[in-house]
Amino acid sequence: MKKTAKIPKNKNIQESFEDYGDNHTMSTLETLVSEKSLNISDEEKISVIEGHFKEIMTTLGLDLSDDSLKGTPHRVAKMYVKEAFVGLKNDEKPKISLFDNKYEYGKMLVEKNISFHSCCEHHFLPIYGKVHIAYISSGKVIGLSKLHRIVNYFSRRPQVQERLTVQIFNELRKVLQTDDVALFMDAFHMCVSSRGIEDVTSSTVTVEAGGVFEKSDKWNQFATIVNDLE
Numbered sequence: 665m666k667k668t669a670k671i672p673k674n675k676n677i678q679e680s681f682e683d684y685g686d687n688h689t690m691s692t693l694e695t696l697v698s699e700k701s702l703n704i705s706d707e708e709k710i711s712v713i714e715g716h717f718k719e720i721m722t723t724l725g726l727d728l729s730d731d732s733l734k735g736t737p738h739r740v741a742k743m744y745v746k747e748a749f750v751g752l753k754n755d756e757k758p759k760i761s762l763f764d765n766k767y768e769y770g771k772m773l774v775e776k777n778i779s780f781h782s783c784c785e786h787h788f789l790p791i792y793g794k795v796h797i798a799y800i801s802s803g804k805v806i807g808l809s810k811l812h813r814i815v816n817y818f819s820r821r822p823q824v825q826e827r828l829t830v831q832i833f834n835e836l837r838k839v840l841q842t843d844d845v846a847l848f849m850d851a852f853h854m855c856v857s858s859r860g861i862e863d864v865t866s867s868t869v870t871v872e873a874g875g876v877f878e879k880s881d882k883w884n885q886f887a888t889i890v891n892d893l894e
């Protein structure tokens with residue numbers, strides 16, 4: 665199920681790229697990762713990115729002999745590979761084991777205020793905020809921290825918020841073996857607050873709901889719980 669955004673014919677490529685960024689659109693649901701990158705070690709990636717980041721800094725006019733700046737290309741490269749974009753690596757995907765629902769709790773479970781940090785793929789600036797997740801057990805339950813780990817894994821990639829929402833939602837449905845999953849994400853985009861329109865107060869909300877949560881009473885129950893927290 666791949667959707668490809670079309671570039672309007674009357675626009676040149678440069679204008680279209682700008683549109684992608686400012687309209688915060690996305691072209692695919694999956695994060696496309698090249699085969700080639702899978703065969704490159706972390707150390708190699710860090711070394712290549714370090715070289716390029718050094719170029720960026722010197723091109724901007726910075727003097728890298730300064731003690732404070734000297735280590736920056738390496739620091740940034742290491743941060744990209746080991747922290748900020750660690751969710752691009754398949755082997756970092758959290759391994760989930762489920763447990764029997766011994767208490768036979770059959771109502772919704774809400775894990776609220778899961779904080780996350782991601783990165784806007786159009787501007788490489790932070791997206792950060794909270795996710796609230798609800799699910800109803802299909803007979804199995806998940807360790808609560810695993811919900812956080814799933815959010816964290818998909819966040820640690822260049823993203824758009826809509827895709828991040830759907831990727832987390834789909835993974836939850838898969839691991840929890842049920843469609844009865846709901847998700848509410850409220851996030852700040854630094855590409856909106858620190859540049860462009862420069863709005864520091866707005867936040868962006870995305871939601872997903874499956875199974876019983878598509879019905880208004882269950883969704884309202886979830887939304888009420890989420891709103892009570894504010």
Ligand SMILES: [Zn+2]
Nearest residue numbers: 784786787855
């Ligand atoms: Zn952006």
